[in-house]
Amino acid sequence: MAGPVLGCAVPVWLSEEDLGCIICRELLDCPTTLPCGHSFCYRCLNDLWVKQRAGLGGRPWACPTCREAPEAKPTLRKNPLLQDLADKYRQAALELEPGPETAPAPASVPLRRPAPPPVTVQKSTTEEVIQKLTELVRQLVDVVKSLPTQSPPSGSGPDNERGILGMASSSEKDHSLTSPKAVTSSASERKIREILHNLEEIQEKLQGGVMWKEASGEQVPGAISPTFDLRSLSCNLEVSNSCRTVTVSRCPQPYSWSPERFLISQVLCSQALSSGQNYWEVDTRNCNHWAVGVASWGMKRDQMLGRTMDSWCIEWKGPGQFSAWAMVKKTDLHLGRPEVVGVWLDLELGKLAFYSVSGQERLLYECEVSASSPLHPAFWLYGLSPGNYLKIKQVNS
Numbered sequence: 001m002a003g004p005v006l007g008c009a010v011p012v013w014l015s016e017e018d019l020g021c022i023i024c025r026e027l028l029d030c031p032t033t034l035p036c037g038h039s040f041c042y043r044c045l046n047d048l049w050v051k052q053r054a055g056l057g058g059r060p061w062a063c064p065t066c067r068e069a070p071e072a073k074p075t076l077r078k079n080p081l082l083q084d085l086a087d088k089y090r091q092a093a094l095e096l097e098p099g100p101e102t103a104p105a106p107a108s109v110p111l112r113r114p115a116p117p118p119v120t121v122q123k124s125t126t127e128e129v130i131q132k133l134t135e136l137v138r139q140l141v142d143v144v145k146s147l148p149t150q151s152p153p154s155g156s157g158p159d160n161e162r163g164i165l166g167m168a169s170s171s172e173k174d175h176s177l178t179s180p181k182a183v184t185s186s187a188s189e190r191k192i193r194e195i196l197h198n199l200e201e202i203q204e205k206l207q208g209g210v211m212w213k214e215a216s217g218e219q220v221p222g223a224i225s226p227t228f229d230l231r232s233l234s235c236n237l238e239v240s241n242s243c244r245t246v247t248v249s250r251c252p253q254p255y256s257w258s259p260e261r262f263l264i265s266q267v268l269c270s271q272a273l274s275s276g277q278n279y280w281e282v283d284t285r286n287c288n289h290w291a292v293g294v295a296s297w298g299m300k301r302d303q304m305l306g307r308t309m310d311s312w313c314i315e316w317k318g319p320g321q322f323s324a325w326a327m328v329k330k331t332d333l334h335l336g337r338p339e340v341v342g343v344w345l346d347l348e349l350g351k352l353a354f355y356s357v358s359g360q361e362r363l364l365y366e367c368e369v370s371a372s373s374p375l376h377p378a379f380w381l382y383g384l385s386p387g388n389y390l391k392i393k394q395v396n397s
Contacts, residue, residue: 019086022264023048023064023383025304025317027090031082036068039082046076048384051250062252064383065263065302067235133199140195143188222277223395226269226377231258232301236265236383243270247389248381263302265383268295269392272374278345280377281357281393284316285339289382290390291315292341293325294352294375305380306330313378314341314354314365324354324365333365340393345375 021028023044030042049060062069227243235252239245246267255261273294282292291305293313299305306313306325314324314333322333338356341364345352353366369375379390 019082019089020304022302022304025264025380028082028086031079031086032076033079033082034063034068035070035074036063036066038063038065039079040064042076042078044384051384051386064236067252136195136198140192140199143191143195220279220395222279224271224278224280225394226271226280226392228267228379228392229270229376231260232262232266232268234262234265234267234383237267237381239267244392244394245389246379246381248383248386250386259301260297261301264304264380266305266378266380268297268299268379269377272297272376273345273347274374275347277348279395280343281395282341282343282379283339283391283393284337284341287381287388287390288385289317289388291325291378291380292343292354292390293378294343294345294369295378296371296373296375298373299378305378310371310373311378312352312367312369313380315380317382324367326352326367326369331365335362335364338362338364343377345369347375 019028020026021031021039021041021044023040026041028039028041031039032042032045033039034045045064048064061073225244228239228246230239230243233239233246233255235255236249238247238249238253240247248265284290284292291313293305293311295305295308295311295313299308299311303311305311306315307328309327312324312326314322316322316337319337322335322337324331324333335356339358340356342355342357342361343352344355347369350368350370351366352369354364356362356364377392381388381390
């Protein structure tokens, strides 16, 4: 069977990942191909080699993807074929894509987590208690007004606090049980005792149930403190002894090869989330370029977070470069950099939401999630920023 004739146009399905640089996570720009066959942006690769210095086995020119390091430093040359493909893809994307979706302005976004947000719980519970307390106080005032006029106890201090009950008690001693006045006083006393009992219950509720913030930090329903999974950890990253801080390494780490290890500067957490509501927080203040989200364990290890059908994330790459990725679709977020990101995953409703929680809580982005397998907290750090790190915060449940 004859093959396609030269000059004919053959439709080929390509994605951004097929023509992307795993270092900068963008389309190839002035691509260069190493002897092992992997391609990168010329500038990205050259900068990486300069920063790695010692490199792998004393060879800073190791391939960032497969770690192959030839004896001699390869000469970097532009790959014109890949450049042509990247240019055509870029042009086609501009023509076909109506433009990235824009997230709603912060003012129009309701500051509510999908279900049930701690702040909303606190607010609604407080309002409910205040309403009940107000009504009980009103009833108490009405009952007191209906009591027979009696002189208040003399003096001041704790004794006066029991004045109302004292009056009612004295009424029982001074009047016979058959007296209408005594019956009214006794009924009023019982009513007062009942209202005071209810007031005490409300007071306990105010002191306990509503106070979800303590000195040690916030209490959040469904809060977890996940830990990084060493099996998935990229050789460009290191983790702390607590497995809650991940740092961009100054040189590639000699981790053993594993099909579960990311080839890009990414890592998953060990916790597999398959049901219920889960919440965790990530401190991003010490990382210039990052992505935070969730992914299935089956996510391809050479793919970028958010660019697959089983991963979702928000991504910060600098001012004006804040975006969200869901179902391989990008949404620009016209918001400032969040210093601490709160991630709310409600698998009962199939909802995922990201919040800025370092100051006033603000919703950054929310979307639907659907996965046939459990989801893991997922992270990406820019591989050319040694020393940058992300930290999973301890959140009280």
